[in-house]
Amino acid sequence: MIFLLLFLTRCIGVEPDEPVTLSVKIDTLQTTIGEPVFYNISINHPDTNLIDFPSLIFKEDLQLRGSSFNAKKNNYEAILELVFWDTGSIAIPEISINIMNSDSIVTYSIVTDSILMDVISVKEKNINLNAGSDGILPIKGPVEIQSYENLFLILKIILLIIIGYWIISLWRKRIKNESSTQKSSIYRKPFEIALEKLEKINLSNISNNELKKEFFVSISFILREYVENTFFIRALEMTTEEIAEFSERFPFENNLSIKLISILRTADLVKYAKDDRGIDQCLKDHESSVDFVKKSSRKVFAIDV
Numbered sequence: 560m561i562f563l564l565l566f567l568t569r570c571i572g573v574e575p576d577e578p579v580t581l582s583v584k585i586d587t588l589q590t591t592i593g594e595p596v597f598y599n600i601s602i603n604h605p606d607t608n609l610i611d612f613p614s615l616i617f618k619e620d621l622q623l624r625g626s627s628f629n630a631k632k633n634n635y636e637a638i639l640e641l642v643f644w645d646t647g648s649i650a651i652p653e654i655s656i657n658i659m660n661s662d663s664i665v666t667y668s669i670v671t672d673s674i675l676m677d678v679i680s681v682k683e684k685n686i687n688l689n690a691g692s693d694g695i696l697p698i699k700g701p702v703e704i705q706s707y708e709n710l711f712l713i714l715k716i717i718l719l720i721i722i723g724y725w726i727i728s729l730w731r732k733r734i735k736n737e738s739s740t741q742k743s744s745i746y747r748k749p750f751e752i753a754l755e756k757l758e759k760i761n762l763s764n765i766s767n768n769e770l771k772k773e774f775f776v777s778i779s780f781i782l783r784e785y786v787e788n789t790f791f792i793r794a795l796e797m798t799t800e801e802i803a804e805f806s807e808r809f810p811f812e813n814n815l816s817i818k819l820i821s822i823l824r825t826a827d828l829v830k831y832a833k834d835d836r837g838i839d840q841c842l843k844d845h846e847s848s849v850d851f852v853k854k855s856s857r858k859v860f861a862i863d864v
Contacts, residue, residue, distance in 0.1 A: 579604045579658055581669050585651075589677040590643060591684050595624060598639040598651065600671060604658065610635040611657035611665065620645040643678040650675050749788035750856035756781045757849050765841050768833065774841055775826035778848055782819060785852060799823040811855045818851050 584599040602610055610630070615623050625640040643649050651674040657665045756777075765774050783794040786802070790809065794802055799820065806816035822844050828834035836844075 609659040753785035779826035
């Protein structure tokens, strides 16, 4: 039930030049213990006035549970949430609200009227509630609370299964890769690896000096790695001249040793002395590298490459 009370302005102090009106609204005049009641106070005022709403403290049988304030142009609204804790007729006391001028000086006060509330018990409101022989209302049964523990347990189990499957898959893949790598390294001969790397070198893009340098760096590394893995000397750690001194011990013709040293020296000139080699020379050195690997492997492994 909406009950609207319009009050005449009651002022203390100087009368305003323009009228200030106050209206209150309460949603009911009858309530039960503990049930909130909303009390709305609205003040219409001119632009020259400010509203000072007081801090409210009530008696024990009346509690201010909450409040909200909304200040708009020419209007100030306060919404109070009140709770009553005793039965009978309980009055909402008068509330004095200060009206201030633009300098925040109180010019007068406006007061709401007291409102009498009828507070009844829950039993009086609901006649269907019957008390027992001792005058006490029957206790309501417990409300069943829906539990999600079983659902959470199922989700945890599913998550653990997914994680376990993922770990096992990664482990199997790792073992497979390691096995493939070991088989490849065991059964592939050094000359096969060298020839494969030489074939992968990009010969279509060696136009500038930087690309030529990368080309000869690759050629030098592949040949040194092949010599080291085939003849068991540390060619990757030796200089070209040191390899040349050792070349007499290579188990193949002298012309192959001369071809190897010539390619390595050319690579050193391009890498360190920035020697400019033509594209034709690069292609020729690549062809000579492939030829060296094939012919030297025939002598060492006694196979036809």
